[in-house]
Amino acid sequence: MKILVLMKQTFDTETKISLDANGKIDEAGVNFVVNPYCEFAVEEALRIKERLGAGEVTVLSVGPERAETSIRQCLAMGADKGVLVNTGGLEGGDEFTTAQIVAKAIEKVEYDIILAGFQAVDDGSAQVAPRVAELLGIPQVTVITKLELEDGKAIATREIDDGVEIIEVALPAIFTAQQGLAEPRYPSMKGIMQAKKKPMERYSLADLGLDAGLVGTDGAKVKIVELSLPTPRKGGKIVEGEPAEAAQKVVQLLRSEAKVI
């Protein structure tokens, strides 16, 4: 079984985001990690391979050069092969254009099944994998928490409001991982040392026959006009004094200052 995992490199969720002089996210001092939802997908892929006792896990990422460290992280966990589509310098892409790049790159890869994170923790759009499924013309089951494989088909459990849905689908298909699918393992020291010797294919947009304009600003359906940080929360106000007195003061403040009553 050839398992392909789509992986996005994102900010560590503990990173404090700041904007640079041009209003873009300042990458200096930012820690980049494997998107946690993609990590569930990688783990599930490794477990499928281990259950079957055979197979190959390929991890594909579209991103700048630095995305290599995250691909290596997946190789250290046990994946066999990496594919990096280097988009260094590309400006203004969106989910639509990213899906096009991914779909094009997948032409270079053999697969029986594709796994991905259901969303990335940075922009949280949850769109790329479903769009790729449409472009490839294969079925998709999103937000899954369980996956069983049988001859030529898969049975996936997906989260829906107030319950779960169990779906049977013919392979090849794309599945996107929700938390609970598979708790990711730590890469071992040995895995980390082996990772650098594992094969890594690299493509530029030109290698894939893509026009940087059409998968960048010009092709994007969504344009980011401006980024801004959330306004910092102001420190709370502590009203001191005897409870009865304090309560009175609070009511006063709610009326005069907060103007909510």
Place this chain on the structure above:
Amino acid sequence: MDFELTQEQEAMKRMVKQFTRLEIAPYAAEWDEKGEFSRATFNYMSELGLAGMSIPEEYGGTELDNLTIALVLEEIAQGCAATATYLAVHNMVAGVIHKFGTVEQKLKWLPVMGSGKKLGAFCLTEPNAGSDAAGIQTTARAEGDYYVINGSKIYITSGGEAEVYVVVVKTGGKKKSAAISTFIVEKGTPGFTFGKTERKMGLNASPNRELVFQDCRIPKENILGSPGQGFKIAMTALESGRINIGSIAVGLAQAALDTAVQYAKERRQFGRPIAGFQGIQFMMADMATDIEAARGLVQRAAFLLDRRKYARTMVAMAKKFATDAAMRITTDAVQIMGGCGYIKEYPVERYMRAAKVLQILEGTNQIQRLIIAKDLLGW
């Protein structure tokens, strides 16, 4: 000259940081409180390869250099200094078996130590021989195909829990230090028993116990290195051991500073965060500077040792400076946090108790100063 970590070192640091955050730090206070050694945690670390860092690949390890091991231990110490300490001792013991052992010894012990099936302990200190290591009184006398060991060791890290004990003893001879040999003794060997487990000020997730040898017969092939080589083996072990202790001190100090900075930003007095007071800011700036200086010195000592350069003096400086800095920094972290610093709900009092012992073990900081002075004076 290049101060950049390799991609691999970064990846290892990242993994160990995450592991420490999720699998060690949340339990450290409880382990310390109950005096609990968590074998399950050691086993988990072993699965990830952390028990085989001084073991070559052909015996199932990853054989990292001292610098990389220092990076790993620094991360673990940020969660639990006791865990980092017994892991350091284990890797140091595997390291000397690798360096001085015969092929048979390596085949017998290295794979099981790397996989974590067997935990290692290093046994030098005795009731009457601490700093004066050459003054040990435990003896081994040759008797046919055996050596017979008599005597006792104290304060042994992982004593009772470990399966493999590298024991430094007197085998006789004219010169004090040349009369010393090193043996590998397995737990369960008749005549080898455990005495009391010490109750300690800190570092309680790692036990320290007395070892008693009473006509303990061990096969001759269990001698590590050659007869009379024991002192050299012990000093070689301690050289990497001291780098380990230095890096544990750096991790501990870093954890203390991080906790104190966070607290100082949140705690308000006189109408503003205490971090707004210059008196507090200067303390934090000094702490941060000392940590970087200590880290730099520890890594430089490791770098020299890895290149098989003369490193003894630099290692002594690193051990002394880093552990003295950790003592100051953990003490200041308690001070910055006021009453909260002293209370067990916060981790800094535990850091402070742990820091103290780092100035004592693997050669007290007075002994490190003697080493440095000896080099200065050319004596």
